[in-house]
Amino acid sequence: MKALKIVLSVLVFGLVSAFTFNRVVTSGYEVGDKATDFKLKNIDDKMVSLSDYKDVKGYIVIFTCNHCPFAIAYEDRIIALDKKYKKLGYPVIAINPNNPEVQEKDSFELMKVRAKEKGFTFPYLFDEGQKIYPQYGATKTPHVYVLKKTKEGNIVKYIGAIDDNHTDETAVKVKYVENAVDALLKNKEVSVKMTKAIGCSIKA
Incomplete structure (x- = not known):
């Protein structure tokens, strides 16, 4: 017994x-899912939602942070993505998903400092209470979700890494996010819809 x-x-x-x-x-979301909107505090202390962007075609939502060496390695590339695609209708929306009680370098005040140091051209939002990143299913920083704005809502079209080389930008062979957005701008199907996000684990 x-x-x-x-x-x-x-x-x-x-x-x-x-x-x-x-x-x-x-x-979390899979490609083809409709992403719900959110309302998060930006580094200018104003609340930001996807619905605030009336004339866009979609969004490049990137979960990133201050302290992670992978996130730091991609900062200039994230800025370049925003500068290239914001004017074409796909702005970058960066979100810090980390709990500052676990990783103090990712506090809201230090987010402001980092954004100023790097000259971020995009909103850098704080996922207070860590409610949004689980909805998306983000696990790393950085972790990207390309959304297309449609009449049915914001549809997930790509999930994963920014490109295929986190250590050396000059050695990048495949720019996953750029390829995805370029395809969407031409009303074509995204060829590579999902890749493995490489980065630091989200600190909960």
Whole structure:
């Protein structure tokens, strides 16, 4: 009887673990999903929503932060993305998903400092309470979601990395985000819809 209880306990634990694992892996948006809007505080202390952008064609939503070396390595490329595509209707919307109680370098006040130091040309929003990044399913910084604005809502068209080389910009061979946005601007299908985001884990 005792052995049977142990076996049953292991089976139950295994089922619960499997369910939890699957739930975590499959949580968040997939390509083709409609992304809900949000209202988050920008570094200028104003609240920002996607709906504030009336005349855009879509958005390049990037979960990033201050401290992560991967995020830092991509800062200039994120600025370049915004400068190139904002005028074409796809502005960058950056969101810091990290909990500053876990990583103090990602506090709201230090976000302001970093944005000023780097001359960010885009909103840098604070996911206070960490409510938005789980909806998207972001796991890394940086983690990108390209959204197309449609009558049905903001549809996810690409998820993943910015490009294929986080260590050396000069060695980049495939610019995933640029390719995705370029395709959307031509009303074409995005060829590579999902890649693995490379970066620091989000600090919850």
